[in-house]
Amino acid sequence: MNMPFIDLHEDVLVAERTGASGTGLQTGFDELAESNVRVVLATGFTDVEDFFDPRAEECFGKDLEDYAARIATDERFSLITTAADIRRMVGADSGCGIVFHIEGLNTVRDHVSMEILLRDLYKKGLRSIGPLWTLNNPFGGGTNGADVGLTPLGAALIDWCESAHVIFDLAHMNPPTFADALAKIRKPPIVSHTACDALVPSVRNITDAQLRIVGDRGGVAGIFLASKFARSGDTYSSANIADHLMHMVDTAGEDHVALGTDLGGITSSLPSDIRVPGDLPNLIRALRERGLSDRIAEKIAFKNAQRVLEAHLE
Numbered sequence: 477m478n479m480p481f482i483d484l485h486e487d488v489l490v491a492e493r494t495g496a497s498g499t500g501l502q503t504g505f506d507e508l509a510e511s512n513v514r515v516v517l518a519t520g521f522t523d524v525e526d527f528f529d530p531r532a533e534e535c536f537g538k539d540l541e542d543y544a545a546r547i548a549t550d551e552r553f554s555l556i557t558t559a560a561d562i563r564r565m566v567g568a569d570s571g572c573g574i575v576f577h578i579e580g581l582n583t584v585r586d587h588v589s590m591e592i593l594l595r596d597l598y599k600k601g602l603r604s605i606g607p608l609w610t611l612n613n614p615f616g617g618g619t620n621g622a623d624v625g626l627t628p629l630g631a632a633l634i635d636w637c638e639s640a641h642v643i644f645d646l647a648h649m650n651p652p653t654f655a656d657a658l659a660k661i662r663k664p665p666i667v668s669h670t671a672c673d674a675l676v677p678s679v680r681n682i683t684d685a686q687l688r689i690v691g692d693r694g695g696v697a698g699i700f701l702a703s704k705f706a707r708s709g710d711t712y713s714s715a716n717i718a719d720h721l722m723h724m725v726d727t728a729g730e731d732h733v734a735l736g737t738d739l740g741g742i743t744s745s746l747p748s749d750i751r752v753p754g755d756l757p758n759l760i761r762a763l764r765e766r767g768l769s770d771r772i773a774e775k776i777a778f779k780n781a782q783r784v785l786e787a788h789l790e
């Protein structure tokens with residue numbers, strides 16, 4: 477079986493920098509290259525705690541430069557900046573296309589600093605932004621933050637992304653920010669990495685009402701693999717992830733479910749049979765055991781994500 481995969485969220489650099497790549501856990505460049513993941517949204521972020529420390533903002537550019545350096549020297553990887561690039565990679569027999577993604581745009585203070593930063597990062601290849609990460613920031617409320625909605629700056633960021641053909645990601649938003657962002661965006665909504673609140677109640681997981689809206693609006697929600705958010709029984713394997721995916725298919729619809737593994741950034745346990753991107757076929761096997769057709773499995777593996785990513789980049 478050589479089914480391609482699109483993964484809406486991986487922290488590839490984390491494993492590279494901590495030396496975890498090559499240990500058989502999570503993901504680095506080699507693990508990605510040995511998988512059938514043909515398109516990945518690869519994350520850059522800031523790990524400087526004081527967001528307004530100038531070094532915090534520099535992290536974004538440094539991350540994108542590290543990805544670009546790898547792409548320039550390793551023929552297994554290519555940069556994705558357009559919808560045509562996505563189509564090319566989904567049809568390829570090998571290789572992995574990398575979409576540069578920023579998670580937690582916490583260092584921006586105002587409209588001017590946002591425009592300056594984004595112009596620079598766009599030139600470096602940035603094509604995807606998830607503005608929130610855990611806490612509130614000038615764009616709105618994070619899943620662990622206070623109950624605030626999308627700010628005027630958050631609305632301006634959505635306009636910027638839509639006019640620049642940059643992917644906008646609703647992951648990590650609290651419910652009011654999520655609702656405000658949905659009311660604002662015109663493109664199909666993307667929630668890159670989440671799991672089902674109905675199966676494992678968590679502020680980090682998507683509710684059934686949110687799943688229905690994502691489906692109604694033609695978007696996608698990607699399942700992630702962290703046990704902290706997806707584990708409900710004594711054991712933890714692809715079977716648990718399949719439970720979430722079946723629930724997402726039932727609630728949002730078969731055209732609105734995707735993968736956003738978060739491999740590389742998982743701090744709780746991994747499913748016993750999905751340790752690296754090359755293990756994703758085990759998830760497809762688990763879905764087939766539930767009686768899911770190959771046609772729907774393909775939609776979850778790549779077709780749904782492809783449709784929505786192309787709509788954002790085109």
Ligand SMILES: [Zn+2]
Pocket residue numbers: 579647648669
């Ligand atoms: Zn995340």
